[in-house]
Amino acid sequence: MPLLLGARRRVRGPGGTVPDVARQPDRPGFFRSLPLPSRTEGIVIAVLLLLTAIAVGVAAWVASNRTPPEFDPPANAGATERATPSASTTAPRSTDPSDPSDAPVLAFYGDWYTAGTQQGGLGPAGWPAIVGERLGARSTEPHALTDAGYVATSSFGDATFVSLAELQPEPDADVTVVFGSRNDYRATPAQITAAATRTFELIRAAAPQTRLLVIGPAWTDAAVPAELPPVRDAVRSAAAAADVTFIDPLVGRWFFDGVGLIGRDLISPTDPGHAYLADLIEPLVRDLLENAPASASAPATGTR
Numbered sequence: 001m002p003l004l005l006g007a008r009r010r011v012r013g014p015g016g017t018v019p020d021v022a023r024q025p026d027r028p029g030f031f032r033s034l035p036l037p038s039r040t041e042g043i044v045i046a047v048l049l050l051l052t053a054i055a056v057g058v059a060a061w062v063a064s065n066r067t068p069p070e071f072d073p074p075a076n077a078g079a080t081e082r083a084t085p086s087a088s089t090t091a092p093r094s095t096d097p098s099d100p101s102d103a104p105v106l107a108f109y110g111d112w113y114t115a116g117t118q119q120g121g122l123g124p125a126g127w128p129a130i131v132g133e134r135l136g137a138r139s140t141e142p143h144a145l146t147d148a149g150y151v152a153t154s155s156f157g158d159a160t161f162v163s164l165a166e167l168q169p170e171p172d173a174d175v176t177v178v179f180g181s182r183n184d185y186r187a188t189p190a191q192i193t194a195a196a197t198r199t200f201e202l203i204r205a206a207a208p209q210t211r212l213l214v215i216g217p218a219w220t221d222a223a224v225p226a227e228l229p230p231v232r233d234a235v236r237s238a239a240a241a242a243d244v245t246f247i248d249p250l251v252g253r254w255f256f257d258g259v260g261l262i263g264r265d266l267i268s269p270t271d272p273g274h275a276y277l278a279d280l281i282e283p284l285v286r287d288l289l290e291n292a293p294a295s296a297s298a299p300a301t302g303t304r
Helices: 029-033 039-065 127-135 161-167 182-186 189-206 228-242 271-289
Strands: 010-013 016-019 105-110 175-179 211-215 245-247
Touching: 105 127, 105 161, 105 189, 127 271, 161 189, 175 189, 175 271, 182 228, 189 211, 189 228, 211 228, 211 271, 228 245, 245 271
Parallel strands: 105 175, 175 211, 211 245
Antiparallel strands: 010 016
């Protein structure tokens, strides 16, 4: 009788006719010598593969939704580009010595070191606010954009230090601080010197009585790139020609030896970093308010 497809073959044994044990199919190549996993082992392997797939999926989701480790412009950065004057340009200064509004006025121009970022230094935690509070002065809103420089144009309306000084004058300022900028590393020294000179002229034209404190670009450690000293030298040249106080953070080793002063993006000061900057800058501003300009040849070191 012919063997039907799919029928199980039966053999006769001592106890009668019993079904023969099904034979495992042959496996190709070296797999033939490997034992097949048991049912329990197969379940374990399937579970492990499922967990691996879930982990990979979660990692992919996190990677696609995480916030990049870079500094973000502060919430008020775009507002500094208004073409209208700031509040201090429209409110007359009181002549009453007992009036708190007669306190010294401080103005600030710069990049993210002055504006603050999500890494630190926003609002009252920023060094401009801290310096003003320590001196009993009235600090104006910093005119600063994270990616601006004397020549470098910000993504917020192509603003530079020059345009900020022109569109955001501070005629009541007793001391004006201009800080930066490492953003100018692509510009030539001649371009930087010319733009810095123009910035100082605009500030003085708006506030003839103001004393200028010019701070060169800073770096976060001792490995200063070769492109930065020429930027510093160009700004220093403009400051010398304008006969204003210049401070060199590179010679002063600002941030070089500190811990916890720079955020996770490796470039932006944290809140402690802004307090550190206030420790450095406040004595310089105090000297200018007392009509004793700090020596340009003696850079601040951060020790009090």
